[in-house]
Amino acid sequence: MPRTSDKRERLVDAAVNLFHQRGYGQTSLSDIAEHSGVPLGNVYYYFKTKDDLANAVIDERIHHQQTMFQHCEQANNPQASLFKFLDTLVEYSGDISRYGCPIASLCQELNKDESELANKADILLGQAIKWTTQQFKLMGKSEPSKLSQHLMSTMHGASLLANTFSKPRIIKEEAARMKEWINNL
Amino acid sequence: MPRTSDKRERLVDAAVNLFHQRGYGQTSLSDIAEHSGVPLGNVYYYFKTKDDLANAVIDERIHHQQTMFQHCEQANNPQASLFKFLDTLVEYSGDISRYGCPIASLCQELNKDESELANKADILLGQAIKWTTQQFKLMGKSEPSKLSQHLMSTMHGASLLANTFSKPRIIKEEAARMKEWINNL
DNA sequence: GTCTATATGTTGATAGAC
């Protein structure tokens, strides 16, 4: 009996991907069990409910996003950090146009329920708003939260359009537009 | 036996609302039957499958949106028409912040399936892109489709943020920003 | 800790009386 098993990790990994590709409601626990190579009955040893697993999925996304922002902060200045963030979105534009933005998917779907899971998903988007606000603030701009709101609105809408029409190009173009907008602030 | 029954209409009405509030996947046919006062077994006389009903729902949304755009066109000029469109979004900002944009909800959720229903939902968003593009074109702007893309991106992203944080204000603010952007084109 | 078998409920969809 191994003291540590990688089953929990494999379950979360599979759930992260399947929730993104099919949505939370349309992904069954047997789907997740199958994709992670864990028998269905054993899932409940690691997660008492499906919501519990979703919670772990969101935690993983929060951690992943935090790492991404830390990577962006390696740039020379806050404006370059914002540009690096936009470059990252463009980098993922293929996945986003195929399956939609994983964060938006969770926020949109879970906010239809009245579950506590919705609030948890909202933290994800809140984290991104907070980070971009901070970059505008460091740039010395006034009303940084309004600027962040506009940036995130535009890029999230671009993700929706890119997904709907299967055109990653839309994310590229709107990211370029946002860079120019930031330059002219 | 009435030659015409309003049951079909009541079913579509209930489905339009429930799909918006709970999503397509999380709305059961018995929910719809209950809310429209039609026995479950009778639903299948009007719609052979759930997808059939969804098709009728999207048709209804297409028609509703077309009427809305025709209303916007009563303005004096294409720029005023665009402003009227933005005013309409602000008017619905309460509903949108509660349940999300009904069009985005459908596009996002149905594009997770590989169903033909996804293409049908995409027509909805395409209709809006097409109309706004036409307004920019009538204004004599170059690259009108790019302008439409940016306008729709921003407002759809604003809807997501407004829904996530339950802040209709976000739709108001981004609509105002877009008006100013259009003024300075 | 792991897995098989199964309980329990809900879904989309059908059969058939009226």
Add this chain to the structure above:
DNA sequence: GTCTATCAACATATAGAC
């Protein structure tokens, strides 16, 4: 055209042997 009764499949979740 309308409605009751019900099926078959699938969902989440549990029991209990190993």
